[in-house]
Amino acid sequence: MSVYVVGHKSPDTDSVASAIAYAELKKAMGMDAIPAMQGELNPESTMVLNKFGFAAPELMTDGAGKQLILVDHSDIAQAPDNLDQAEILEIVDHHKIGDITTNNPIFFSAQPVGCTGTVLKQLYEIYNVEISKNIAGIMLCAILSDTVLFKSPTTTDADKQACEGLAKIAGVDDMNGLAMEMFKAKSAVEGVAAKDLVFRDYKDFDMNGKKVGIGQLELVDLSLIDAVRDDLYSACQEVKTEGGRHSVFLILTDIMKEGSDLMAVSDDLSIVEKAFGKKLEGKWVWIDGMMSRKKQAVPPLQKAFGA
Secondary structure, eight states: OOEEEEOOSSOOHHHHHHHHHHHHHHHHTTOOEEEEESSOOOHHHHHHHHHTTOOOOEEOOBOTTOEEEEESOOOGGGSOBTGGGSEEEEEEESSOOOSOOOSSOOEEEEOSSSOHHHHHHHHHHHTTOOOOHHHHHHHHHHHHHHTTTTTSTTOOHHHHHHHHHHHHHHTOSOHHHHHHHHHHHHTOOTTOOHHHHHTTTEEEEEETTEEEEEEEEEESOGGGGGGGHHHHHHHHHHHHHHTTOSEEEEEEEETTTTEEEEEEEESOTHHHHHHHSOOOBTTEEEEETOOOHHHHTHHHHHHHTTO
16 A cells, blocks of 8 residues: 655645655655645745656645655644544654644654754664655755755754755755755745735644634745735735634745744734734734744744643
8 A cells, every 4th residue: 555755734845855755765665655745836846846856746635545654744734634534654743743643653753953854864864775866955955945044043953964964965066056046936926826825835723722824935035025915914814714713924034134024814913912022013013033933933822822
């Protein structure tokens, strides 16, 4: 029986690259592993796969009757539909441990590093499996993306060391140049519907019984979205209403200035000040230094919600 290796909903580069890279590792170990994703590729991931010669993984959103390996998540809200009808064999992640449970003991590797790709680099070494040049390339891109070229507070020495090793294997001499190529692709917003931008890198969370959505757009310059800010706000309102959510937050990150405008739509807008110590200035507020949803948005919001 084939095993699907799949990342979270609204897949980012780490989610996609990890599915491909871990499926390759499992195949080298004798498993019939198939990389999969739960949504369409974003512009950055498309650029990365094209650059290193990969087709998009298989689209798979329903886990019923399947054997699964989950990468880059361990939350039910981010997993394939009908997860209770699937058999989870393994989880490899770098986020907080989520709410997925299993009927049997499984292999579970979650480390406090900046990217699942870093964990996978270590697993390749543990199992003594050689990393191919193109696999090293997409793993390198995943780490550069998730750590925002090591600017994110989630970055660890392990991420930097993994990138050094992967760059040598992939034949990448200029990591900064590669990262900028990725960031420019990530910043492609022209002609994209506002709702699609909200969902480009989006996750739902349960915060003390309330459904909270958090999206993030990483851009080389926030002026790229000046003309569509009101549309983005309206899209957040729509997402909130459609999903029965208490709140929807959109983190508009300026990669070069190393901070973010936080846009908020909520049943209780005071939650922003409770979480971040700043009041909204209209529809959003600038938070200097905010680069990471995982480390700088989710924990304070969970605390503010009393979760």
